[in-house]
Amino acid sequence: MKRRMAEIMAVMMVSVFVLTGCSSDEEKKISHFEKGETYFQNGEYKSAELEFRNAIQIDPEFVDAYERLGETYLKLGDPRGAFREYTMVAKLDPENIDAALKLATFYMLGKKTDESREKVEAVLAKEPTNIEALFLMAGLYDLEKNLYEAASVFEKILELDSTQSRAYMGLARIYARQGKLDEAESQLMSAVHLDPAAIKPRLELARFYTGRKAFDEARAQIEKSIELNPGNADLYIILGNFFFQMKQPDEAERAYLKAIEISPDEIKPYMVAAGFYDASGNVDQTLGMYEKALTVKPDDINIMTTMAGFFLKRQQMDEAERYLTRVLEERPNFFPARMMKGEIAVFNKDFPEAIGIFDQLIKEEPRSSRAHYLKGVSHLGKEEMQVAKTSLVKSVELNPQLVKAKMLLADIALRERDFETAQKESAEILALNPKDYRARMMLGNALMAQGKNAEAEVAYKTLIAEKPENPAGYYRLGLLQRSLKDYDGAMESFNAALARNPMLMDVFTNLVLVYGAKGELDIALRACDDQLEKVGDSRVHQAVINNLKGGLFLAQKRTEAAEKAFSRAIADNPDFMPPYYALARIYLSGKKQQKAIDQYNAILAKNPDQAGPHMLLGTIYDMQKKYHMSEKHYRAALEINPQFAPAANNLAYLLSSREDQIDEALNFARIAKEKLPDDPSVMDTLGWIYYKKGLYGNAAQEFSDSLEKLPENATVNYHLGAALFQKGEKERAKSYLEKALALDTTFDGVDEAKRMLSEM
Known part of the structure; x- marks a missing residue:
């Protein structure tokens, strides 16, 4: 009997323990949920997120917590998180109308109209007069450009509730797109008259007037809204934006500053004013506004991310990194901040690091056109052209208006001599922006390369007409004329380019070539002397001109004068390669190679720390096919100056014939490319x-x-x-x-x- 009583007591104790435990979990769950509600109401969304998550951890089927967590993610600007939570609500509570409508909205915003329609129709099957579901259905019809059906739904909403101002505004948009402007204005007036102090209808009317270029009427509506809502800072921001659009910067600035005066504890007016000053090119005032916003909200990651972008745009990478570090400490997975980290890696030419970042971002967000674009840029930096093209093509597929990506694709096509693709890409850019100078230049180049000379001429003359002070259009037109043997036209074009910028050596070189083609060598030499005066003390430019003079002297069979000109060119710019070869050819053709070798060896005997004589000796031995000797002198030049590009280039080419030294050859070639790109x-x-x-x-x-x-x-x-x-x-x-x-x-x-x- 005693044993039986002991067993009963044990069972009772276990039951009490279990019941107490259950009660405790229920209390904890409710406590976390109520704390989350308090944090949410106070705008402390990160803390609210944590509490709602704790409640769900105790009860994985706590529908209310999932729903509030979804709202919290919306407040945090995390639509993916919100979508995930509302999906759980719909799964746990299939009858939850609000969750179904939220999911339908997400699907519609993501252009997934079939999924959205399925959710909306399910709600309307249960509640045919659900106003929110009807608005979503009208939006779906609008997306599908089924304006008649969209208008019918808006009319049905008004039949159900004639005070729905959104329906009047929706009808107005439909009528405006159909060209029924008077009817559109009438619907907007109806919305305004429902509640004259309501802000949205009056601003919609202002936008309508702006679209019709009735700017006075638009301004009057904004100012009337301010009169009826004098304490609303957002309205002053809208007025400032209107003035900015009208190119009235002083009035815009006054409106933005008034918004700050009204709401000094809100960050939005400061951020908008910062954007205004940034667009106006006022760096100090821009930064000042950002700093004031950060004073109001010191831990706001959006302000810090924007400031990082501000510094990134100005290539102040240390400052950008400083703010991004703070952001990522707070939110390690914050997508925009990680994107900027990738951009900084690209700027620093740390392409493997950049590719790693963009690969992860693309894995998380496969439809990020910018991530694909920057990944393509990174692969270009590594000279991985095919992989780069794949990423760039994907970025354009996701965003057909991404001009930067299309520009790179056109540039790659030109470099690959795929001129038809280059023509197509540049024409598509011009369709988006007819004034894009670089795209029209590439179009002209692609047309010229295909022998479509008349079309190329039109492209180049359009460049000249659009930017008459830019020498590039004249230069490209001159190249076309030279290729067609229109030497007089080419000279006129090249001279026009040089009149705008006398330092353009490609242009001057082509001008000299035209003189040579016409047999006017003395005139060409005089032009060289004139150009030497125009370029002043620039030794780099002097080297090019003296090298041209050497070539002209050779054409006149004035070998001694040519030798002096080439020697001057090397003295002017030891990194300039053509005169080395020219001098070596003079020595070889005149049977003076041994004399030259003795001469340069004597120079080195007096002063061995000179890279130039080693380079000349290496070039002579190269031409004599005495490669062991040329290699010796190229290496000697590089011991003296490891960044001496001419020797690095020639040694790289020499070593490229040896399978076991191909990687060393590549290292030298890259040194040369970095110095002489x-x-x-x-x-x-x-x-x-x-x-x-x-x-x-x-x-x-x-x-x-x-x-x-x-x-x-x-x-x-x-x-x-x-x-x-x-x-x-x-x-x-x-x-x-x-x-x-x-x-x-x-x-x-x-x-x-x-x-x-x-x-x-």
């Missing part, structure tokens, strides 16, 4: 090393860029043809290989070029 010889060297490594796409890019500057160079034509052949683009390869053989039959690779052609 626009030198066609450097491009060709880097391209050839890529070719040797089997990176045929990258190689073709470099050869294309080189050929732009050296179109009549047999070696570069052969190299591009070989790269295209290896890529499988044999039709395109054929034209370059044939041109190479037509230009010269002695370049290195002649037999290989013939073999490739025979295989076609």
Whole structure:
């Protein structure tokens, strides 16, 4: 009996414990929920989020907590989080009308009209007169451009409730799109008369008048709304925006400052004023407004992110990083801040870091056009052209109006000599923005490359008409005229470009070439002397001009004068490569190579720490095919100056023929490319090393860029043809290989070029 009583007592104790535990969990759940409600009402949404989450952890089927958590995420600007929570509400409580309508709204905003319609129709099947569901249905019809049905739904809403101002405004928008402007105005007036002090209807009427360019009427409506709601700072912001749109900056500034005066403890007026000052180019006042906003809300991540963007735009990366660090400490997964971190990595040329960031962002948000675009930019930085194109194409697919991405695609197409694609991309940019100067330039270049000369001429003349002070249009027109042997026209265009900027050596070089084509060598020499005065003390420009003079002297068979001119060019700019080759050719052709070798060795004996003489000796030995000696002098030059680009370039090309030294060759080629990014010889060297490594796409890019500057160079034509052949683009390869053989039959690779052609 005693044993039986003990068992009964034990069971009772367990029951009491279980019941007490359940009661405790229920109390904790309600406590967390009520704390969350208090935080929510006080605008402390992060704390509210934590409390609602705690309640759900105790009771995973707590519908009210999911619903309030969804509202909390909306307040935090996290629509994905809100969507997730409302989905749980709908799953746990299929009869919950509010959750169904929230999900329908999310679907509609995401252009998923079928999913949205399914939710709305389910609500209307239960409640045919549900006003919110009817508004959503009207919005869906509007999205589908079914204006008649949308208008019918708005009319039904007004039949149910004639005080629904949103329905009047919806009808007004429908009528305006149908061109029924008087009817639209009448509907807006009806909305305004329902409640003259209501802000939204009157502002909608103001927008309607602005669209009709009835600016006085629009301003009157905004000011009337201010009169009826004098303490509303947002209305002063709207008035400021109106004045800004009307190009009345003083009135706009006064309105923004009045908004701050009315609501000094709100951040929005400060942020809007900052945007105004930023657009006006007033950096100090912009920063001042941001700092005042941050004083009001010191931990606001949106202010700090905006400030980071402000500094990022001005390339003040340390300041941008400082604010982003604070943001990410508070919100480690905050998407905009991580995007900016990626942008900073791109700016710092830390492309692997940038790609890692954008890959993660794309994984989280696959439809982020900007993330795909910046990933493409990062791959371009790594010279990974094909991967870059894939990312850029995706960014345009997601945002067809992303001009920067289309511009890069057009640029890549030009570099790949895919002129039809370049023409298509640049034409699409111009369709979006007919005044885009760079796009029209690329269009002209693509047309010229395809032999569509009349169309190219129109493009270049349009550039000149749009920006007569920009020399680029004259230069491109001059190149077209020169290619057509319209030498007088070309000279006029080149001179027009130089009148606007005498420091443009590409333009001056082409002008000298036109003089040469006309046989006017003395005039060309006088032009060089005049140009030397115009460029002043710029040794870089003097080097180019003295190199041109050397070429002109050679054409006149004045070898001694040419030698002096080339020597001056090297003295002016030791990094400038052409005069080294010119001098070496003079020595070789005049059988003076040994004398030159002795001369430069004597110079080095007196002063061994000179890279220039080593470079000249290396070039002479290169031309004599004494490669062990040329390598010795190139390496000696680089020991003296590790960044000496001419020696780095030539050594890279020399080493590229050795399979076991190809990586060393690539390192030297990259040194040369960094120092001389626009030198066609450097491009060709880097391209050839890529070719040797089997990176045929990258190689073709470099050869294309080189050929732009050296179109009549047999070696570069052969190299591009070989790269295209290896890529499988044999039709395109054929034209370059044939041109190479037509230009010269002695370049290195002649037999290989013939073999490739025979295989076609």
